[in-house]
Amino acid sequence: MSDLVEKKIIIAIDGYSSCGKSTVAREIARKLNYLFIDSGAMYRAVTLSFIRSGLVLDGEVDRPALKEQLRRIHISFQTNQETRHNDIFLNGENVEQEIRQLAVAQKVSQVAAIAEVRQFLVAQQQEMGQSKGIVMDGRDIGTVVFPGAELKIFMTAEAPIRAQRRFEEMKAKKEPVNFEEILQNITDRDRVDETRTESPLRKAADAVVLDNSHMTREEQFIWILDKVKKIVTDED
Ligand code: CDP
Numbered sequence: 001m002s003d004l005v006e007k008k009i010i011i012a013i014d015g016y017s018s019c020g021k022s023t024v025a026r027e028i029a030r031k032l033n034y035l036f037i038d039s040g041a042m043y044r045a046v047t048l049s050f051i052r053s054g055l056v057l058d059g060e061v062d063r064p065a066l067k068e069q070l071r072r073i074h075i076s077f078q079t080n081q082e083t084r085h086n087d088i089f090l091n092g093e094n095v096e097q098e099i100r101q102l103a104v105a106q107k108v109s110q111v112a113a114i115a116e117v118r119q120f121l122v123a124q125q126q127e128m129g130q131s132k133g134i135v136m137d138g139r140d141i142g143t144v145v146f147p148g149a150e151l152k153i154f155m156t157a158e159a160p161i162r163a164q165r166r167f168e169e170m171k172a173k174k175e176p177v178n179f180e181e182i183l184q185n186i187t188d189r190d191r192v193d194e195t196r197t198e199s200p201l202r203k204a205a206d207a208v209v210l211d212n213s214h215m216t217r218e219e220q221f222i223w224i225l226d227k228v229k230k231i232v233t234d235e236d
Contacts, residue, residue: 007232008034008133010148011224012141014201015155017189018162020212021137024155024220026085029135031225037128039138039145040108041088042075042121044099047111049073049090056107061114070120101175105185109192112139118198139193142204150231152207153224161213162186 011028013021022038029036047056053069055062073091080087080096087096098104111117118140125145128134136145142152163183170177193201203209208227212220 008131009150009228009231010129010132010146011135011151011153011228012146012149012204012207013135013137013153013155014139014142014203014207015137015153015210016157016159016162016201017186017193018166019155019157020165020217020220021155023217024224025135025137027217027221028224028228030084031221032133032135032228035128035134036086037077037125037134037136038086038088039121039125039136039141041096041099042124043112043117044104044108045075045088045090045095046070046073046117046121047104047108048095048099050111051104051107056111061110063114066114067116070116073120075121075124097173100170100173102170102177102181102185105189109189109196113192113196113198115198122199139201140199142207143202144199147204151227152204153210153227154203154207155210155212157211157213159183159187159190 011034013025015021022040025038026036028034050056050061050066050069055066055069076089077086078089079085085096087094088099089095122145125136129136129146138145142149142154160183163179163186166186167177167179167182170182210220210223215223
């Protein structure tokens with residue numbers, strides 16, 4: 001394992017909504033002592049900021065005001081000493097919980113389709129990966145953010161299974177949720193993410209597919225770690 005710790009690579013994990021990318025990415029990063037970045041959290045934080053300022057109204061986004069607002073948004077991550085998670089901060093405020101709410105999930109794909117928002121966040125994400133040793137998950141990590149990543153994984157799972165997992169996750173957090181609403185949100189976001197003009201969700205040509213519909217967390221973890229080991233050993 002010391003080889004893995006010493007030889008830093010970039011691991012890009014892309015895929016559909018709620019298929020457990022962040023969970024497995026976080027575990028892999030912990031194992032390898034890498035930085036973990038949930039790029040979706042960054043899109044969610046920007047969305048939250050826009051919602052709070054009334055810039056995202058039903059179906060419409062105030063584009064000029066939004067560009068102005070981007071200049072005032074500062075996003076950072078900090079390890080939560082209690083949970084050991086990398087919590088996200090919006091202008092110094094911990095918004096880790098708030099960005100996970102359905103109200104944000106319902107607007108985020110619309111906001112993530114805006115070119116200026118993507119440019120703003122992609123530049124920050126690339127900066128974070130400069131010294132490698134990073135696991136980042138999202139929709140365009142292997143295609144746009146780190147096209148040269150040594151390991152690219154495209155994760156997927158059947159939609160009802162993803163909805164059930166998200167439903168349980170939110171229920172555990174005592175969020176008022178409804179299964180049908182979550183399933184609808186997941187399929188809506190998949191559609192918007194796949195069909196947008198700006199960096200649509202798609203598998204990079206050199207990505208490996210991981211369908212985890214019928215896999216446990218442990219199995220996914222081992223599957224990815226095995227790929228990392230192969231890359232590190234091949235290159236040695
Ligand atoms: O956790 P979940 O899979 O539900 O989504 P997320 O990773 O938190 O991402 C929320 C939304 O942000 C996605 O539905 C995309 O619209 C957008 N996103 C993106 O466009 N590009 C990324 N690299 C990451 C997220």
